[in-house]
Amino acid sequence: MSEDDLREAARLLAYTLQPRAYAAQHRGYAELLARYRTDAQFRAGFHALAEGLELVVLEDSPRGLLVGARPDSVFAFRLAEYRKGATLEQRVLRGLIILGIAAYCYPTRRHLEETGMPVFQAKDVDDFLRGACEQLRKEAGDAIAMPDEPDLAMAWQIYLSQPAVKAGERRSRSATVHLIEQMLDDMVLWGLVREEADAGKVRQFRALPRFRAQVREMGAQHGLRELARIRAEQAGASA
Amino acid sequence: MDRHRNGQLQLPEAAGDPAVDLAAAPADEAIAVDEAGEEGDPRARRLRALLHTQPVHALELNKGSRGKDKYEPYDLIVLQLEAIDYITDNMDPQRGVPDEAVRSHLARLAAEMAPRRPRSEHREIAAVVLSALENEGQGRFLIGYSDPAHPGVRLRTDVELVRAVQGEDGGVELRATPQAINLLLDALDHDIESAEDAMAVMFRVQFERGRLSKAAAHAQTMRRLSISYREQIQDFLAAAARDISRVDWSGEGMATIDRAYAHLETRLREDDATMARVADQHDATDDPERRGRLAEILTLLQDCNHRHRELHTHLMTARHDLRAHHAQQRLAAPSGLGLVDVHAEVLQPALQLAAWQVVAVLERVAGGVVPPQVPAVVDLFGLSAYLWRPLVERKPTLAPVEEADLEDEVQPPPRFPAEAVAAARAVLAGVRGEQSLGELLASVAAGGLPRATDDLVAIGALEAFMTDGQDDAPDSRADGASWHLVPSTLRAARTGGRLAADRFFGDDLVLRQARP
Incomplete structure (x- = not known):
C-alpha cells in the first residue's frame, strides 16, 4: 500500500469517526467508500489501520461504513x-x-x-x-x-x-x-x-x-x- | 337427565332395561354386556361414554344450588378428576385406597383452592366430591338417553365412577370403576389438536365402515401430514443444532421434543395395529378390485410408518445429543456469535446486581452502544484557549430566591444577669489586704450571692492577673458605663498552690489592692 493509499484509508477512517456523516452528503466519503467496496487491497489496508486503533467495522451500508470501538480503544466511550x-x-x-x-x-x-x-x-x-x-x-x-x-x-x-x-x-x-x-x-x-x-x-x-x-x-x-x-x-x- | 331420589327409584320397573341391570352388576361385566349388547353401533358406545362425563359437569354446574357462592372458589371438576387420578395411582389389583386417605387428599386440594375457608368446609367438599363419584344414596344419578339405532327407545344408565368396598382390615376403601379408568384416564387423555391423530382416526373409521376409497384418500392425507410433521420437527432440530443458544432449553425447546417423541410413540403403535388390520383384510379378500385398493392403502400406510420410524430414531438421538449439548451450554460462557435478548439476558440480570458490580457491565454496554469518540487530548494550545476563553456571562438565576427567615436562627447570646455582675464587682472591689481566689470563691459560695457570681469573680481574677496593672483596655463604653469587672487597682499573682474550689481548678491566685 502506497503512502497515498494509506492517506486515503485514513481519510475514510476519519469520515467513519463522524457518526453523523453520511456518504450521500459527502462526495469524498462516497468516493472512498466505493473504493473500499471494490478495491480488496485498499479494504485490507483500511482494516489493518482500523485494527491498529482497536476499531472494528460493524456494518457496511449504503449510508456509510459503521465503525465501533473495542473496549480498550482510545476511541471507546467511557x-x-x-x-x-x-x-x-x-x-x-x-x-x-x-x-x-x-x-x-x-x-x-x-x-x-x-x-x-x-x-x-x-x-x-x-x-x-x-x-x-x-x-x-x-x-x-x-x-x-x-x-x-x-x-x-x-x-x-x-x-x-x-x-x-x-x-x-x-x-x-x-x-x-x-x-x-x-x-x-x-x-x-x-x-x-x-x-x-x-x-x-x-x-x-x-x-x-x-x-x-x-x-x-x-x-x-x-x-x-x-x-x-x-x-x-x-x-x-x-x- | 332424570334425577331420582333413592326412594323413588323403582328397580322392578328398570329390570327389563339392560343398562340399569348393568348398574347393579359389577362394572367389569357391565362393560362386557354393554359391548355385547351394542356391538356394531359405535354411536351408542360414544354416546354412553359422553354421558358418563355428565355427572362430572353436573356437580360443577349445580354447585350454586348448595348455597349462594358457598362453593364458588372450588373447581369441582378438577377435584373429581384428581380423585380418580389419586385412587388409580394408589390402588392395586387386590386393594383399594383407604377412604380417609382420599378424603384428606381432596380436602388438601380444596384448601389450596380456598385457603381462607374453614377446614371443616374443605372436608365437606371432599365428601361432596366423593359422594358424587360414588353416585350412591341421596341424589343418585340415572341418565336417560335415546337409543341412536332406534330413536324412539329411551334407555337409562347410571354412572358410578368410584366404588366403596370394605378392605381386609374392615376399613372402607375406594376403587375407581372401569368406567372411570377407561373414560377419564384414557379416553380423555388425547392431544386433541393433533392433525395427524385426527386423520388416523378418520382413516380408521372409514376403513372399519368399509369405505375403502375414502379410507385411501385419508391415508394419502396421513402421508402428507407425516411428511410435513417430519419437516417441521427436522427444521426445529436443525435450528436447535445450529444455534443452540436460541432455543429455550429449560422450557419450550425440550418440551417440544418430548411432545413430538410421545406423539411418535403413539403413532408407531397405532400404525402397526392399523397395518395389521389392513393386511388381514387384504389376505382375507378374494375380490381383485378390493385387494388392489387394500394393497394401495397398505403401501401408503407403510410409507407413513417408514417416515415415523425414521423420525423417531432421529429424535431419539437428537434428544440425547441436545441434552448433552444443553448441559455443556450451561457450563460454557456464551459465545460472541449469535444475537442477544437485550431485555431478558442483559437488562434483567444487570438490574439485579449491586452498584459496584453493575457499573462494569454498564460500562461495557455503553462503550459498545456509543460510537467511537474522538478523544479529547489536553494540549498546550487547547489549554491556553480554554484559559483565555471569554468569561461566560452568568444569567441571573431563574429560581426565585427565598427570603431566609433569619429571626429564628439568631439565638440571644447567654448573658450574665445584671445582679450577678453587680455582686461580682462588689466582691472584687472589696478585696482587702491579700486574699486568695480560693477564699474569695468560698466566700461567694457561702454568701448566698446571685447565680454565676462565682464565674464572674473567677473571670475577674484572671483579668486582674492578665492585665497586671497595665490598664490599656478601654474601661468605658460609649455611654460611659464601665464594663470592667475589676477595679484597675486590683493585682493578682500566682500563689504557687492549687486552687481548691468546687467547679474551678488551676493555679490559685492571690489578689491584693495596689495603692494608686
Missing part, C-alpha cells in the same frame, strides 16, 4: 469519563438509561434482526425501566431496604430511588425522565437517534439503524460477556 465528576450512583443511572433505551427499542433477538425504526418518548423508556425495577422490588419483598453504602445498593434500587419527574415545574437533574431526555440529546449527536420534528408538546425520538447495529454487534454482547464473567467469578467465590 461512562466513567462521561459528564465528569459523576458519582457511582450517577454513573449507574446513566448506564442503566443507555441499556434501558436499547432494551426498550430492541427487547429481543427478533427486534435486533428487523429493520424497523421505533419511535418513543423519554417517558416510555422510564416506564419500561421503572416497571422492570418495580417487578424486582416486588420479588425481593418490601423488606429490602436501601443499604447505606451506595456501592451495595442494587441497580434497581438506585433507579427507583430517583423520582421520574420532579414535582412542580422545575425539572430536577436527578429526575429520571429528565436524565433520559438528556441522554437522548447526546444520542442525537452520536447519530444513534433522531428527534422527530413537529412532535407536538412531548419530544419524540426515533431510533436510527446505527443504534441497532451498535447494540446488536457490540453493546449487548459486551454486556452479556461481562455478566458471564461476573457470574463465573461469583461461582468461583462461592465454590
Whole structure:
C-alpha cells in the first residue's frame, strides 16, 4: 500500500469517526467508500489501520461504513469519563438509561434482526425501566431496604430511588425522565437517534439503524460477556 | 337427565332395561354386556361414554344450588378428576385406597383452592366430591338417553365412577370403576389438536365402515401430514443444532421434543395395529378390485410408518445429543456469535446486581452502544484557549430566591444577669489586704450571692492577673458605663498552690489592692 493509499484509508477512517456523516452528503466519503467496496487491497489496508486503533467495522451500508470501538480503544466511550465528576450512583443511572433505551427499542433477538425504526418518548423508556425495577422490588419483598453504602445498593434500587419527574415545574437533574431526555440529546449527536420534528408538546425520538447495529454487534454482547464473567467469578467465590 | 331420589327409584320397573341391570352388576361385566349388547353401533358406545362425563359437569354446574357462592372458589371438576387420578395411582389389583386417605387428599386440594375457608368446609367438599363419584344414596344419578339405532327407545344408565368396598382390615376403601379408568384416564387423555391423530382416526373409521376409497384418500392425507410433521420437527432440530443458544432449553425447546417423541410413540403403535388390520383384510379378500385398493392403502400406510420410524430414531438421538449439548451450554460462557435478548439476558440480570458490580457491565454496554469518540487530548494550545476563553456571562438565576427567615436562627447570646455582675464587682472591689481566689470563691459560695457570681469573680481574677496593672483596655463604653469587672487597682499573682474550689481548678491566685 502506497503512502497515498494509506492517506486515503485514513481519510475514510476519519469520515467513519463522524457518526453523523453520511456518504450521500459527502462526495469524498462516497468516493472512498466505493473504493473500499471494490478495491480488496485498499479494504485490507483500511482494516489493518482500523485494527491498529482497536476499531472494528460493524456494518457496511449504503449510508456509510459503521465503525465501533473495542473496549480498550482510545476511541471507546467511557461512562466513567462521561459528564465528569459523576458519582457511582450517577454513573449507574446513566448506564442503566443507555441499556434501558436499547432494551426498550430492541427487547429481543427478533427486534435486533428487523429493520424497523421505533419511535418513543423519554417517558416510555422510564416506564419500561421503572416497571422492570418495580417487578424486582416486588420479588425481593418490601423488606429490602436501601443499604447505606451506595456501592451495595442494587441497580434497581438506585433507579427507583430517583423520582421520574420532579414535582412542580422545575425539572430536577436527578429526575429520571429528565436524565433520559438528556441522554437522548447526546444520542442525537452520536447519530444513534433522531428527534422527530413537529412532535407536538412531548419530544419524540426515533431510533436510527446505527443504534441497532451498535447494540446488536457490540453493546449487548459486551454486556452479556461481562455478566458471564461476573457470574463465573461469583461461582468461583462461592465454590 | 332424570334425577331420582333413592326412594323413588323403582328397580322392578328398570329390570327389563339392560343398562340399569348393568348398574347393579359389577362394572367389569357391565362393560362386557354393554359391548355385547351394542356391538356394531359405535354411536351408542360414544354416546354412553359422553354421558358418563355428565355427572362430572353436573356437580360443577349445580354447585350454586348448595348455597349462594358457598362453593364458588372450588373447581369441582378438577377435584373429581384428581380423585380418580389419586385412587388409580394408589390402588392395586387386590386393594383399594383407604377412604380417609382420599378424603384428606381432596380436602388438601380444596384448601389450596380456598385457603381462607374453614377446614371443616374443605372436608365437606371432599365428601361432596366423593359422594358424587360414588353416585350412591341421596341424589343418585340415572341418565336417560335415546337409543341412536332406534330413536324412539329411551334407555337409562347410571354412572358410578368410584366404588366403596370394605378392605381386609374392615376399613372402607375406594376403587375407581372401569368406567372411570377407561373414560377419564384414557379416553380423555388425547392431544386433541393433533392433525395427524385426527386423520388416523378418520382413516380408521372409514376403513372399519368399509369405505375403502375414502379410507385411501385419508391415508394419502396421513402421508402428507407425516411428511410435513417430519419437516417441521427436522427444521426445529436443525435450528436447535445450529444455534443452540436460541432455543429455550429449560422450557419450550425440550418440551417440544418430548411432545413430538410421545406423539411418535403413539403413532408407531397405532400404525402397526392399523397395518395389521389392513393386511388381514387384504389376505382375507378374494375380490381383485378390493385387494388392489387394500394393497394401495397398505403401501401408503407403510410409507407413513417408514417416515415415523425414521423420525423417531432421529429424535431419539437428537434428544440425547441436545441434552448433552444443553448441559455443556450451561457450563460454557456464551459465545460472541449469535444475537442477544437485550431485555431478558442483559437488562434483567444487570438490574439485579449491586452498584459496584453493575457499573462494569454498564460500562461495557455503553462503550459498545456509543460510537467511537474522538478523544479529547489536553494540549498546550487547547489549554491556553480554554484559559483565555471569554468569561461566560452568568444569567441571573431563574429560581426565585427565598427570603431566609433569619429571626429564628439568631439565638440571644447567654448573658450574665445584671445582679450577678453587680455582686461580682462588689466582691472584687472589696478585696482587702491579700486574699486568695480560693477564699474569695468560698466566700461567694457561702454568701448566698446571685447565680454565676462565682464565674464572674473567677473571670475577674484572671483579668486582674492578665492585665497586671497595665490598664490599656478601654474601661468605658460609649455611654460611659464601665464594663470592667475589676477595679484597675486590683493585682493578682500566682500563689504557687492549687486552687481548691468546687467547679474551678488551676493555679490559685492571690489578689491584693495596689495603692494608686
